[in-house]
Amino acid sequence: MLNWLLLLPLVMGLLAFAVRVKPVLQGLLLCTAVAHATLTMRLWGGEARAAAVAWHGWLQLDPAGTLFLSITSLLFLAAAVYGVSYLGKECHRYPAGHQAVFVGCLLLFLATMTLVCLAQHLGLLWVAIEATTLASAPLIYFHRSSRSLEATWKYLVICSVGIALALLGTFFLGIAAHRAGGTLIVSELVGQAGLLLTPWLKVAFVLFVVGYGTKVGLAPLHTWLPDAHSEAPAMVSCLLSGALLNNAFLGILRMRQICGAAGLGAFGHGTLIGLGLLSMATAAIFIIGQTDYKRLLAYSSVEHMGVLAVGFGLGGWGTIGALFHAVNHSLGKGLLFLTAGNILEGYHTKAIAEVRGLRRLLPGTGLMWLFGFLALTGAPPSGAFLSELLVAAAAFQAGQPLIGVAFLALLTVIFAGMARPFLEMTGGEPPAVVAERRPQESLLRVLPIYLLWVGLFTLGWYVPPALRDLLTRAAALLGG
Amino acid sequence: MNLLLEGLLVLIVLTNLLMLGSSRLGVYIRAGALQGVGLAFLFFTGEGGWPEISITGLALVTMIVKGLVFPMLLFRTIRQAGVRREVEPYVGFTASLLIGVAAWGFATWVGGRLPLPGIIRSDLLVPTAMFTIFTGLFLIIARRNAITQVLGYLVLENGVFTFGVALETSTPFIVELGILLDIFVAVFVMVITLFQINREIEEIHMDTSRLSTLRD
Numbered sequence: 001m002l003n004w005l006l007l008l009p010l011v012m013g014l015l016a017f018a019v020r021v022k023p024v025l026q027g028l029l030l031c032t033a034v035a036h037a038t039l040t041m042r043l044w045g046g047e048a049r050a051a052a053v054a055w056h057g058w059l060q061l062d063p064a065g066t067l068f069l070s071i072t073s074l075l076f077l078a079a080a081v082y083g084v085s086y087l088g089k090e091c092h093r094y095p096a097g098h099q100a101v102f103v104g105c106l107l108l109f110l111a112t113m114t115l116v117c118l119a120q121h122l123g124l125l126w127v128a129i130e131a132t133t134l135a136s137a138p139l140i141y142f143h144r145s146s147r148s149l150e151a152t153w154k155y156l157v158i159c160s161v162g163i164a165l166a167l168l169g170t171f172f173l174g175i176a177a178h179r180a181g182g183t184l185i186v187s188e189l190v191g192q193a194g195l196l197l198t199p200w201l202k203v204a205f206v207l208f209v210v211g212y213g214t215k216v217g218l219a220p221l222h223t224w225l226p227d228a229h230s231e232a233p234a235m236v237s238c239l240l241s242g243a244l245l246n247n248a249f250l251g252i253l254r255m256r257q258i259c260g261a262a263g264l265g266a267f268g269h270g271t272l273i274g275l276g277l278l279s280m281a282t283a284a285i286f287i288i289g290q291t292d293y294k295r296l297l298a299y300s301s302v303e304h305m306g307v308l309a310v311g312f313g314l315g316g317w318g319t320i321g322a323l324f325h326a327v328n329h330s331l332g333k334g335l336l337f338l339t340a341g342n343i344l345e346g347y348h349t350k351a352i353a354e355v356r357g358l359r360r361l362l363p364g365t366g367l368m369w370l371f372g373f374l375a376l377t378g379a380p381p382s383g384a385f386l387s388e389l390l391v392a393a394a395a396f397q398a399g400q401p402l403i404g405v406a407f408l409a410l411l412t413v414i415f416a417g418m419a420r421p422f423l424e425m426t427g428g429e430p431p432a433v434v435a436e437r438r439p440q441e442s443l444l445r446v447l448p449i450y451l452l453w454v455g456l457f458t459l460g461w462y463v464p465p466a467l468r469d470l471l472t473r474a475a476a477l478l479g480g
Numbered sequence: 481m482n483l484l485l486e487g488l489l490v491l492i493v494l495t496n497l498l499m500l501g502s503s504r505l506g507v508y509i510r511a512g513a514l515q516g517v518g519l520a521f522l523f524f525t526g527e528g529g530w531p532e533i534s535i536t537g538l539a540l541v542t543m544i545v546k547g548l549v550f551p552m553l554l555f556r557t558i559r560q561a562g563v564r565r566e567v568e569p570y571v572g573f574t575a576s577l578l579i580g581v582a583a584w585g586f587a588t589w590v591g592g593r594l595p596l597p598g599i600i601r602s603d604l605l606v607p608t609a610m611f612t613i614f615t616g617l618f619l620i621i622a623r624r625n626a627i628t629q630v631l632g633y634l635v636l637e638n639g640v641f642t643f644g645v646a647l648e649t650s651t652p653f654i655v656e657l658g659i660l661l662d663i664f665v666a667v668f669v670m671v672i673t674l675f676q677i678n679r680e681i682e683e684i685h686m687d688t689s690r691l692s693t694l695r696d
Contacts, residue, residue, distance in 0.1 A: 123655035123658070124655055133666075146677075149673065156670055160670075161617070164637055171643040175597060199594055
């Protein structure tokens with residue numbers, strides 16, 4: 001079963017490189033996304049079954065993996081539906097070869113992210129996370145403009161260098177596990193945690209946080225993120241932000257699991273909380289006065305990864321809150337990046353100051369731009385409100401009121417900083433030049449946005465028992 | 481065997497110093513290739529005599545990729561993109577060498593503070609790997625040319641790999657192969673991106689200081 005989950009996008013992706021007919025490419029993208037989502041749903045709740053283990057335990061679907069895989073698969077489905085329309089409309093400007101590379105890389109990106117969620121061997125996990133960078137780099141330079149090329153170059157160099165440090169951490173972990181037989185499989189490391197050499201384990205943890213933290217976008221290692229997210233096509237930004245960042249966090253979480261079992265729990269917590277608050281503060285500074293709406297969303301991703309880091313650092317309720325926030329972040333950021341794609345197509349600009357009157361010109365998109373903003377920044381009732389509340393509560397419960405206050409204050413500042421551009425863009429009169437062009441909204445590019453919003457809104461007052469159960473088990477596994 | 485191991489480690493250290501002090505791109509690429517080949521020979525320094533077939537194969541692949549494919553790819557890029565062969569540094573060459581020596585001292589100090597379990601067969605190994613990592617990071621930061629950034633990344637990976645080779649027991653063959661494949665594809669994608677940059681933005685000439693449109 002797990003093999004199929006991996007092979008499906010891999011084979012389809014390689015196949016796509018050879019296809020030159022647009023409808024076939026669109027079909028390939030959509031069918032693979034639907035099949036991947038179906039397979040993922042069938043694996044829900046069955047982590048203990050034999051179907052959930054492959055390659056002698058190197059691949060295994062544990063509760064945390066299930067959660068992140070489901071988010072990835074769902075978001076990919078939404079992006080694929082959107083992408084079918086995107087390829088139909090915008091791609092007449094690009095030769096067929098570019099489109100084939102685009103669809104092929106999208107599917108390979110899905111394959112590598114699937115491998116990240118399933119990998120239990122930390123060496124394999126590294127290979128998978130580095131592969132996500134390589135599969136997604138060509139997606140960012142799809143437009144072939146000087147700006148997108150610059151963004152791709154920074155993404156490649158900064159992330160590759162960062163991830164190289166995580167590989168060093170992986171080897172250090174191998175040295176630390178010398179007495180445990182040098183294994184790098186998470187469950188075996190947790191089982192024999194008492195035998196690990198503490199000094200090497202500590203250095204390994206720091207290298208994991210720095211290395212994978214670069215990919216997660218934790219400040220001050222986030223510099224590639226706003227460039228890549230703002231220059232990539234809409235559904236690529238949606239996947240980078242909603243799926244990739246979470247998956248990269250999984251690398252840090254696996255290491256935290258091992259450190260927790262080895263009795264080093266407190267060692268990593270301070271680092272995570274500090275980096276988390278720093279990320280939120282950095283995001284707040286760049287969100288206030290931001291002039292580009294896609295960069296605004298990118299900095300909001302930095303903020304959300306900060307929320308995750310604070311939650312995981314606090315432990316207890318914080319872990320459940322952070323896991324739940326990962327779900328909300330994905331739904332919300334996916335929805336807003338896809339909406340931003342519609343705005344960009346309608347207005348041909350990313351400048352906040354030049355977008356006015358969304359509500360009149362693109363009613364469906366405009367409504368979601370406003371509602372999506374409210375849901376994402378944690379205005380009740382939305383899932384993000386609940387998850388941020390849980391993290392804040394964890395701070396007070398852990399007897400760290402200062403962290404709790406700083407956390408809430410930063411959230412408030414960011415909410416206020418984001419409110420102005422969103423309100424200004426939605427209201428007002430559309431510029432005459434744009435109004436004359438009469439931009440249209442196609443159903444395929446609005447439908448996925450509404451469905452994501454319904455999900456995010458519903459989670460605010462009803463968490464399905466299956467999801468609640470999964471969150472609890474994932475938190476228990478990760479050593480909340 | 482130990483003599484071979486220490487000889488190879490010294491070779492790696494010397495290639496690092498060569499790159500820190502040189503002003504020619506050609507020297508960088510050749511020194512990087514030599515370092516990669518030296519790294520591949522580390523596979524043959526194990527205690528148990530001649531290694532298994534799979535390890536031998538891995539060493540051969542490493543040698544071909546790092547010693548042959550990468551230098552050819554980079555030289556081709558320089559020729560076709562008309563890159564200047566002179567390296568323009570942010571930090572001068574003498575200063576770079578001095579920083580290199582300081583980094584070596586630091587690497588030795590760090591190596592001395594981490595207790596070595598039995599698997600590490602030479603006291604030089606940890607400092608050499610650390611020094612190579614520092615050199616790679618330094619080249620990425622302190623040189624303007626985009627090709628040197630790719631080389632810096634390769635040197636960094638060589639340093640990390642030095643640890644990996646030392647731990648022959650704990651990283652299985654398939655993972656080592658995956659890592660090598662990743663690095664290969666990374667360099668490949670980087671070079672393609674460089675070609676694109678060179679074609680779209682003509683006046684750049686691989687000078688990364690001109691890639692500064694995107695900012696807040």
